[in-house]
Amino acid sequence: MPGRTPERRPAPRALPVALALVVAGAAAGCGGGGEPGESSPPATPSGTAASPSGPSATPTKQELQATVKRVTAGDLKYSWRRGCPVSPSGLRMIEMSYWGMDDKTHTGGRLVVNAKAADDLVSVFRKLYKMRYPIERMEPVDKYKGSDFDSIEANNTSAFNCRPATGSTSFSQHAYGLAIDINPCQNPYVYADGHVAHKKCAKYKDRSNDDPGVIHRGDKVVKAFASIGWGWGGVWSGARDYQHFSSSGR
Numbered sequence: 001m002p003g004r005t006p007e008r009r010p011a012p013r014a015l016p017v018a019l020a021l022v023v024a025g026a027a028a029g030c031g032g033g034g035e036p037g038e039s040s041p042p043a044t045p046s047g048t049a050a051s052p053s054g055p056s057a058t059p060t061k062q063e064l065q066a067t068v069k070r071v072t073a074g075d076l077k078y079s080w081r082r083g084c085p086v087s088p089s090g091l092r093m094i095e096m097s098y099w100g101m102d103d104k105t106h107t108g109g110r111l112v113v114n115a116k117a118a119d120d121l122v123s124v125f126r127k128l129y130k131m132r133y134p135i136e137r138m139e140p141v142d143k144y145k146g147s148d149f150d151s152i153e154a155n156n157t158s159a160f161n162c163r164p165a166t167g168s169t170s171f172s173q174h175a176y177g178l179a180i181d182i183n184p185c186q187n188p189y190v191y192a193d194g195h196v197a198h199k200k201c202a203k204y205k206d207r208s209n210d211d212p213g214v215i216h217r218g219d220k221v222v223k224a225f226a227s228i229g230w231g232w233g234g235v236w237s238g239a240r241d242y243q244h245f246s247s248s249g250r
Contacts, residue, residue, distance in 0.1 A: 064129040066096040066122045066151045071112060075215060076160075078146030079112070084162035084175055091160055091177050092118040094124055101212055109138035112160035114177030120228040121180070127224040134212045136183055152198055154184040165250075166239075179246035182221070186213040187234070187242035207234075207242070215242060 073080060080088060091112055098109045116201045128135075129157055130193025136155040144150040151158050159180045164191060165172040173179035181187075185201040186209075196202040204214065215221045215234065222232050233241030 003203040005140060049099060062130070064122070064126040065107070065126065066094055068118045068122065069093045069095065076112070076140075076142060078142045078144075079140065079161045080164060083170050086114060086176050090115050093140075094118060094122060094125075096138075097129065098125070098138055099132045099136045101136050103134070109135070109157075110140055110141050111138055111158070111180070114160075114181070114247075117178060117228075124224045124228060124230075127227070128221065131220050131224075133221055134183075136185070136213065149197070152181070152201075155183060155201075157182045157184075166241075168193070173246040173248055173250060174178070178248065179244060181243040182215065182245065183213040184243040186211060187215050189233075189241045189243065190239065191229055193239040204242075 004248070041045075046075075069092065070147040071091050071093050075089055092115045094109070094111045094113060095107075096109045097105055097107050100106045105212070109126075111121070127161045128140050135157050138157045139151075141148065141151050141156075141161045144154065144156070146161060146163075148161060148163060151161075157180070160174060161172070162175045163172055164170060164175075174181075184205050185198065188196045188198060188204050190196055190203045190205045194205065196205055201211070204211075207214075207216065214234075217234060222234075225232065225245045230245045230247055232242035233250075
């Protein structure tokens, strides 16, 4: 009301000294229980605490994390057998990070390749990672008990598999660890008569498709493999193998 004297409120009573110290200490410890003033580490995309940079660090958007390891016959239970053109000692496992179809980085990608080509292929996948080329999954074909058909059905990027070339009795370049099939659904094997063996992938025989993972003539993916002398099956005459890159071009 006009002219009314404002109500005076009593001043707050001071906390006892001991209680004040307890309250102050609790406030300093909020948010992680660390030292006063210490903030919690930032969360990574997976929701875990970020680790320091180094060999085991969560991969960044700028660099590929890759390790080349030896393999044994026990690692290749379904994809290798006696009589194959290369022994397990002549193969290597590349464990690497990669960009997924969800536009996020993934760890744990595994690719079995010829030992002589391992370092060159790391350089290729470093380029693919830098350009953020998406890969659906990357697992040894042993995950699918050596079945090339099942690996393709899973849209799995793979390399070594001791098997004959499609439509042939001769060894495929995959049997030497010198060929890689990338995103085989988006980049199908198209027979000379135009059919595709995997129905859900048949739409990708139309190479004007620009969906993520589709490889086109002369694009950065083709150029990345060309930089180490590998050829692309998408330029073959007759049947075309859009997923396939190899050291021989076949």
